[in-house]
Amino acid sequence: MLYWIYALPLYLFSASWRSWALPIVTDTQAILDTGHKNAKILILGGGMAGVIAARTLHEQGIEDFIIIEARNELGGRMMSHRLGDEWTVEVGANWVQGTQTGDGPANPIWTLAKKHHISLHSSDYFGSITTYDYSGPTDFQDTFQESIRNFDRLTATAGARVPQRLVDMTARSGYSLSGARPSSPQEMASEYYQFDWEFGATPEETSWLAASWAHNNTFRTFSRQNLLSTDQRGFKTILRQEADAFLTDGQIRLNATVATVRTSTSGVVITLADGTQLTADYALCTFSLGVLQHDDVRFIPAMPAWKQEAIHSMAMGTYTKIFLQFPEKFWFDTEMALYADHERGRYPVWQSLDHESFYPGCGILFVTVTGEFSRRIESMADAAVQAEILAVLQAMFPDVAIPDPVDFHFQRWYNDPLFRGSYSNWPANFLSEHQVNLRANVNERLWFAGEATSKKHFGYLHGAYGEGRDIALLLAECIRGGGCMGLEHVDRVRNALPYDVA
Numbered sequence: 441m442l443y444w445i446y447a448l449p450l451y452l453f454s455a456s457w458r459s460w461a462l463p464i465v466t467d468t469q470a471i472l473d474t475g476h477k478n479a480k481i482l483i484l485g486g487g488m489a490g491v492i493a494a495r496t497l498h499e500q501g502i503e504d505f506i507i508i509e510a511r512n513e514l515g516g517r518m519m520s521h522r523l524g525d526e527w528t529v530e531v532g533a534n535w536v537q538g539t540q541t542g543d544g545p546a547n548p549i550w551t552l553a554k555k556h557h558i559s560l561h562s563s564d565y566f567g568s569i570t571t572y573d574y575s576g577p578t579d580f581q582d583t584f585q586e587s588i589r590n591f592d593r594l595t596a597t598a599g600a601r602v603p604q605r606l607v608d609m610t611a612r613s614g615y616s617l618s619g620a621r622p623s624s625p626q627e628m629a630s631e632y633y634q635f636d637w638e639f640g641a642t643p644e645e646t647s648w649l650a651a652s653w654a655h656n657n658t659f660r661t662f663s664r665q666n667l668l669s670t671d672q673r674g675f676k677t678i679l680r681q682e683a684d685a686f687l688t689d690g691q692i693r694l695n696a697t698v699a700t701v702r703t704s705t706s707g708v709v710i711t712l713a714d715g716t717q718l719t720a721d722y723a724l725c726t727f728s729l730g731v732l733q734h735d736d737v738r739f740i741p742a743m744p745a746w747k748q749e750a751i752h753s754m755a756m757g758t759y760t761k762i763f764l765q766f767p768e769k770f771w772f773d774t775e776m777a778l779y780a781d782h783e784r785g786r787y788p789v790w791q792s793l794d795h796e797s798f799y800p801g802c803g804i805l806f807v808t809v810t811g812e813f814s815r816r817i818e819s820m821a822d823a824a825v826q827a828e829i830l831a832v833l834q835a836m837f838p839d840v841a842i843p844d845p846v847d848f849h850f851q852r853w854y855n856d857p858l859f860r861g862s863y864s865n866w867p868a869n870f871l872s873e874h875q876v877n878l879r880a881n882v883n884e885r886l887w888f889a890g891e892a893t894s895k896k897h898f899g900y901l902h903g904a905y906g907e908g909r910d911i912a913l914l915l916a917e918c919i920r921g922g923g924c925m926g927l928e929h930v931d932r933v934r935n936a937l938p939y940d941v942a
């Protein structure tokens with residue numbers, strides 16, 4: 441294990457503890473000196489990680505915590521939207537990704553979904569797909585099947601490098617070295633479907649090794665099954681109902697946006713956007729990596745260099761689902777469609793909700809874009825995005841008079857100061873030590889958890905769940921011990937060998 445924890449009373453700490461501790465910030469200290477704290481722990485953010493951290497503290501017999509959430513509901517990136525005043529669609533997380541194989545480890549999200557009777561449908565996104573390109577329906581199923589084999593080869597060749605301690609590279613290098621060098625629009629669209637559509641980023645932006653172990657840790661450890669939530673209460677119901685079972689009114693503040701987080705040796709002071717101050721012994725920050733990268737919240741003192749380096753070397757991907765509701769269905773009967781444009785990543789992945797497995801008769805179709813393309817459309821007016829999409833549909837269905845949609849919606853994740861993207865993605869320059877540092881507390885008072893701090897399951901709901909639980913367990917141990925130093929970090933991340941620049 442890379443972490444150790446000192447569950448020792450604070451008075452036992454020696455000089456090394458003092459040199460490591462923060463200098464006292466006078467005004468923060470003055471606020472804390474005024475006496476009674478609002479709670480032992482403030483949990484910053486009410487998404488999967490925050491709610492599961494709270495539940496874990498509760499199970500550990502610690503009730504003195506408050507969840508602080510900017511929105512007026514729990515859920516975070518589990519976010520639903522009413523389309524056409526009629527259908528609940530998920531603009532954020534939608535799938536249970538990986539379930540269980542035999543009596544192997546189960547995805548905890550699947551366990552929660554069963555417990556709260558969420559309507560789930562198996563989503564056959566490799567088997568039920570129709571292919572199109574700019575000239576209309578075009579059968580490139582062979583190319584698509586080849587892209588599945590290419591992805592398998594990518595993860596296998598990565599696996600072969602690990603025991604040999606060969607360096608990481610981008611997934612693009614990995615693809616090229618393992619013989620996959622897509623060049624036609626159909627090949628690029630097929631590769632996009634295997635890669636960008638999962639990671640929210642391109643192979644150029646992504647680590648070869650981490651993409652491979654992330655894929656294995658979810659789809660080979662749990663299972664290859666993807667279950668789509670079609671629950672009209674919203675997928676977030678798993679968090680709502682979980683919270684309802686233990687959370688009391690005094691343990692949560694909604695509509696409360698954190699503006700600054702101040703720490704001193706004796707505690708934390710959180711200032712909300714409306715000026716309210718809350719004090720505690722500890723803060724557990726579950727804000728997205730994107731929020732930390734964009735300075736939406738001020739940390740006083742500023743985070744140490746090792747933490748800033750970790751925050752800025754992990755990447756945040758964007759994944760945007762654009763929903764259209766039409767008077768009636770005019771499209772494919774499969775669950776999915778793949779569209780190959782001349783430009784890679786231009787409106788490539790289409791998903792029909794008007795399908796017997798999902799919401800028959802709903803007239804809803806959505807298209808997903810990622811990364812740079814997401815950021816591009818976020819800066820455009822809805823009407824302009826809709827016009828582009830209708831033109832693509834016209835190319836896919838040359839014989840259909842495409843009707844105007846009756847409803848249209850997409851979430852601008854990247855520009856939202858509460859998210860700044862969709863989920864984290866591990867780039868080739870992010871080293872194992874950076875991962876340790878992203879997860880580590882910056883002093884005894886300020887802790888971190890969320891999908892991005894998960895080594896095995898970054899990007900996923902189950903990653904956020906595991907981190908909320910594991911970090912809360914460490915905090916509980918720390919509280920019971922009367923203080924601790926917490927997780928180890930690496931002060932300077934170095935190359936194994938120096939660069940030879942002579």
Ligand SMILES: Cc1cc2nc3c(=O)[nH]c(=O)nc-3n(C[C@H](O)[C@H](O)[C@H](O)COP(=O)(O)OP(=O)(O)OC[C@H]3O[C@@H](n4cnc5c(N)ncnc54)[C@H](O)[C@@H]3O)c2cc1C
Pocket residue numbers: 484485486487488489490508509510511514515516517518531532533534535536537696697698699726727728731736737759760761853857858859861862863889890891892899900901902903904
């Ligand atoms: C479009 C999209 C699709 C996805 N699809 C899937 C999927 O199908 N399956 C899957 O497993 N995962 C999926 N994910 C990933 C999954 O949603 C996340 O990994 C998970 O929800 C993250 O939980 P979290 O608790 O770490 O963070 P969050 O859910 O972001 O929780 C952090 C909370 O902090 C709050 N907050 C932020 N700033 C402040 C502030 N200043 N003051 C107060 N509160 C603040 C936010 O409102 C939020 O509620 C998807 C994500 C997106 C965006």
Ligand SMILES: *[C@@H]1O[C@H](CO)[C@@H](O)[C@H](O)[C@H]1NC(C)=O
Pocket residue numbers: 512694695
């Ligand atoms: C939060 O704000 C919304 C809208 O401003 C309001 O409807 C809701 O009651 C508020 N919730 C809480 C818990 O204050």
Ligand SMILES: *[C@@H]1O[C@H](CO)[C@@H](O)[C@H](O)[C@H]1NC(C)=O
Pocket residue numbers: 595596597598599600602649652653656660
């Ligand atoms: C992923 O799983 C495959 C199949 O078991 C294996 O060959 C490969 O080495 C694994 N890759 C990594 C990076 O663990």
